[in-house]
Every structure is written in C-alpha cells, then in structure tokens.
Amino acid sequence: TTVAYAATPVEDSVVSKEHIAAVAAAIHDLLDNEEEGDLGPTLVRLAWHASGTYDKESRTGGSDGATMRFSPESDHGANAGLHVARNALEPIKKLFPDFTYADLWTLAGAVAIEHMGGPNIVWRPGRHDAKDASECTPDGRLPDADKGQVGATIRHVRAIFNRQGFDDREMVALIGAHALGRCHTDRSGYTGPWTRAPTTFSNLYYKELLENTWTLKSWDGPDQFEDPTGDLMMLPSDMALVWDRDFRKYVVEFANDEEAFFKAFASAFQKLEENGVSALNNSAASGKPWYQFW
Ligand code: CCH
Known part of the structure; x- marks a missing residue:
C-alpha cells in the first residue's frame, strides 16, 4: 500500500546553508578517503533508486520519506546491493542527526556527481523521513533491464x-x-x-x-x-x-x-530528486549554492 503524506515545513534553523555545506563537505571527504573508488557511482544509484519510485498520477513515491530504509522496499530486487551505499552514509547521519536520510541520500548523489567531474546539481533540502514501512512503494516502479524482446x-x-x-x-x-x-x-x-x-x-x-x-x-x-x-x-x-x-x-x-x-542531465537529475517532495526549503538554498561552500 502507498500512503500520501502531508507537507511538513522545515525550519530554516535546522537546515541552514552552513549545515548543508558541512554535510556536503563530509560526503566529499568520504569519497576522497574511500579505497576502492567505486562508492561514488553506488551513491548515485542510491539517489536514483530512492527517487525513481515516483508516480505523478498518485503523487506517491520519490525521494521524500527515504522509505528504502524499510522492508519490503529494501528487499526489492532493483535495490539489491544498495545497503553498501546506505551503510557508507551512516557515520555522516550520526554526525548530523537533524539532517534527514531523505535529504542525505539525495545530497550524496549530487555531491558524488560533482566529485566525479560532473555538472553541479541544484539541490534543496526539506525532505522528511517516513516513520515506518507504511509509505513504502510497491515493487516494480524501477526499470527492469530486459523485457525479453x-x-x-x-x-x-x-x-x-x-x-x-x-x-x-x-x-x-x-x-x-x-x-x-x-x-x-x-x-x-x-x-x-x-x-x-x-x-x-x-x-x-x-x-x-x-x-x-x-x-x-x-x-x-x-x-x-x-x-x-x-x-x-x-x-x-x-x-x-x-x-x-x-x-x-x-x-x-x-x-x-x-x-x-x-x-x-543536471536539470533532469534535480527534477528526479525533487519529484514528489512537497516541502522543499527554498530559503536555505537561496544565496550561494551548496557546491560553492568549500
Ligand atoms: Fe542504472 N543500473 N539503470 N541508472 N545505474 C545499474 C547500475 C547503475 C538500469 C539498470 C541498472 C539509471 C537507469 C537505469 C546507475 C545510475 C542510473 C545496474 C547494475 C543495473 C542492472 C547494478 C549492480 O549490479 O550493481 C536500468 C534498467 C535503467 C533504465 O532503464 C539511471 C536513470 C541512473 C541515474 C541517473 C549507476 C551510477 C550505476 C552503477 C552503480 C555501481 O554500484 O557501480
């Protein structure tokens, strides 16, 4: 079952520009210090699979809620292996407990793209975290790689x-x-x-x-x-x-x-990450973009 959720305004004091900059810098450091060199792509895939469940008709799914933390969505075949990306971000979540998982995963995707030489993605905070699995989207919303013909x-x-x-x-x-x-x-x-x-x-x-x-x-x-x-x-x-x-x-x-x-890509990826997000905080994003903070 899918449940539409109410917009919850985000306090500017909770997600300030400085706060976003600090989290973005921590993601950057994580990528700089990672041994294998393959975490960046997996972070991009996490952001995409967290967001790509959106359905414009029912206005369910999307990055808001970070419902991939819960079974059954975490067990959907398309999400196999994404625990690697979620676990890698866990120490940053512990450092910044006020920053929601939904904001963290999407910001990580944007920072990883920039870190690997890609375009700067406009990113705005304001996503909430679902309390439980009731907001999980049904299986089958993400693409299969083959339909046989x-x-x-x-x-x-x-x-x-x-x-x-x-x-x-x-x-x-x-x-x-x-x-x-x-x-x-x-x-x-x-x-x-x-x-x-x-x-x-x-x-x-x-x-x-x-x-x-x-x-x-x-x-x-x-x-x-x-x-x-x-x-x-x-x-x-x-x-x-x-x-x-x-x-x-x-x-x-x-x-x-x-x-x-x-x-x-930059404009489509911003749209992907913002699809279905009802409480985007424009004021925190105004002024300098996050990627110019360090
Ligand atoms: Fe993808 N993707 N993707 N993909 N994907 C896989 C890996 C990555 C499909 C299937 C797969 C997008 C669209 C599609 C990434 C980003 C995007 C894998 C291998 C499959 C299968 C997973 C594994 O084994 O680790 C299909 C089907 C579609 C559309 O039809 C879109 C859109 C994006 C982002 C904007 C990235 C990055 C990876 C590499 C992940 C890694 O861990 O290296």
Missing part, C-alpha cells in the same frame, strides 16, 4: 520514465549516468562497466553505444551485450536507446555535445 524493452523504459514525468530527452540524459560504475553479479546478476572511465562523469556512455560493436555475450548469466574486447557491457535497456529512433537522436546529440548532456 526489443519492442517490449523500449516500451518499458519509456513507460517507467513517463510515469515519473520525464520525456524522451530527459530519460536519455538520465541513463547517461551509466558512464559511471558497473554491474555486479551479486547485485543485479549482470557484470561489468559501460565505459573505461567508470569514476569520471562524462558523455562516454553515448559514444560507446554508437561507436562500439555490441553483440550478445555468451555466458550463464542474463542476456547482456559486450564489445569485441569483452571488457565493456550494455544492458538490453541500454541498447533500447539506439534501437529506438526517437531515443537514438538524443544519444547522437549527447555523444556529440558533452555540454548539452551536462546541462540536460
């Missing part, structure tokens, strides 16, 4: 992002985050990175999609595509972006124009 996979990707209020160009921009990180067999069942620079935010994902040669990988795992070296991968849902003529034109645009990609 080309047309069905294309329709699925479009439907999932339309439900959140995104158009074709916005969804192609958002999925460009697959320049980052990789698939883990113990999380999604898929394996490998999309690009050779998985900790740098760039438009390489689109270039790989267009310029590399993609064939079905023969292995025991789920259907995925590989390049001739076998090092890089694409999900069937990634291939949908070149299979579909309307998606493909934005893949071409972003492969040729990284600045246009950064701009489109």
Whole structure:
C-alpha cells in the first residue's frame, strides 16, 4: 500500500546553508578517503533508486520519506546491493542527526556527481523521513533491464520514465549516468562497466553505444551485450536507446555535445530528486549554492 503524506515545513534553523555545506563537505571527504573508488557511482544509484519510485498520477513515491530504509522496499530486487551505499552514509547521519536520510541520500548523489567531474546539481533540502514501512512503494516502479524482446524493452523504459514525468530527452540524459560504475553479479546478476572511465562523469556512455560493436555475450548469466574486447557491457535497456529512433537522436546529440548532456542531465537529475517532495526549503538554498561552500 502507498500512503500520501502531508507537507511538513522545515525550519530554516535546522537546515541552514552552513549545515548543508558541512554535510556536503563530509560526503566529499568520504569519497576522497574511500579505497576502492567505486562508492561514488553506488551513491548515485542510491539517489536514483530512492527517487525513481515516483508516480505523478498518485503523487506517491520519490525521494521524500527515504522509505528504502524499510522492508519490503529494501528487499526489492532493483535495490539489491544498495545497503553498501546506505551503510557508507551512516557515520555522516550520526554526525548530523537533524539532517534527514531523505535529504542525505539525495545530497550524496549530487555531491558524488560533482566529485566525479560532473555538472553541479541544484539541490534543496526539506525532505522528511517516513516513520515506518507504511509509505513504502510497491515493487516494480524501477526499470527492469530486459523485457525479453526489443519492442517490449523500449516500451518499458519509456513507460517507467513517463510515469515519473520525464520525456524522451530527459530519460536519455538520465541513463547517461551509466558512464559511471558497473554491474555486479551479486547485485543485479549482470557484470561489468559501460565505459573505461567508470569514476569520471562524462558523455562516454553515448559514444560507446554508437561507436562500439555490441553483440550478445555468451555466458550463464542474463542476456547482456559486450564489445569485441569483452571488457565493456550494455544492458538490453541500454541498447533500447539506439534501437529506438526517437531515443537514438538524443544519444547522437549527447555523444556529440558533452555540454548539452551536462546541462540536460543536471536539470533532469534535480527534477528526479525533487519529484514528489512537497516541502522543499527554498530559503536555505537561496544565496550561494551548496557546491560553492568549500
Ligand atoms: Fe542504472 N543500473 N539503470 N541508472 N545505474 C545499474 C547500475 C547503475 C538500469 C539498470 C541498472 C539509471 C537507469 C537505469 C546507475 C545510475 C542510473 C545496474 C547494475 C543495473 C542492472 C547494478 C549492480 O549490479 O550493481 C536500468 C534498467 C535503467 C533504465 O532503464 C539511471 C536513470 C541512473 C541515474 C541517473 C549507476 C551510477 C550505476 C552503477 C552503480 C555501481 O554500484 O557501480
């Protein structure tokens, strides 16, 4: 069941500009000091999965509430492995107990993107934390990587992002985050990175999609595509972006124009993180943006 929640105003004194700056700096430090170098992409995926449950019709889901802390949402297949990102942020939550999980996870996504060389994402505080699992969204709101057939996979990707209020160009921009990180067999069942620079935010994902040669990988795992070296991968849902003529034109645009990609991504990611958030605190965000604080 999903329950719509009432807007709760946030005191400016609780989430001041200085407060946001301190939390953002702590996230930055966490990423600087992390050994493996792969926490950044996983933080971006946490912010996306916390937010991408939004349904514009019922106005349920979205980042408000941070309901992925609770079962059953934490156990949804799409969220496998995201405990790594949630646990990594726990020490920061302990340092700043007044900062909600919902604000922390979304700010972490924005800071991680900036940390990896991506655009500055406008981020505003004001999200509340749900008290229990009653606000959890039903399973199936996040995209599956494969619907078994080309047309069905294309329709699925479009439907999932339309439900959140995104158009074709916005969804192609958002999925460009697959320049980052990789698939883990113990999380999604898929394996490998999309690009050779998985900790740098760039438009390489689109270039790989267009310029590399993609064939079905023969292995025991789920259907995925590989390049001739076998090092890089694409999900069937990634291939949908070149299979579909309307998606493909934005893949071409972003492969040729990284600045246009950064701009489109920044505005779509802000929208993603703010979908369904009813009490955004504009006053705390006015003045200098958070990313100019340190
Ligand atoms: Fe994604 N993504 N994603 N994705 N994703 C996976 C990993 C990342 C889909 C499926 C997968 C977006 C859209 C989609 C990231 C950001 C975004 C994985 C592997 C699968 C499967 C998970 C694993 O095994 O660890 C599908 C399907 C769609 C849409 O159709 C969007 C939108 C974003 C962000 C804006 C990032 C980053 C990763 C890497 C995570 C990591 O831990 O390295």
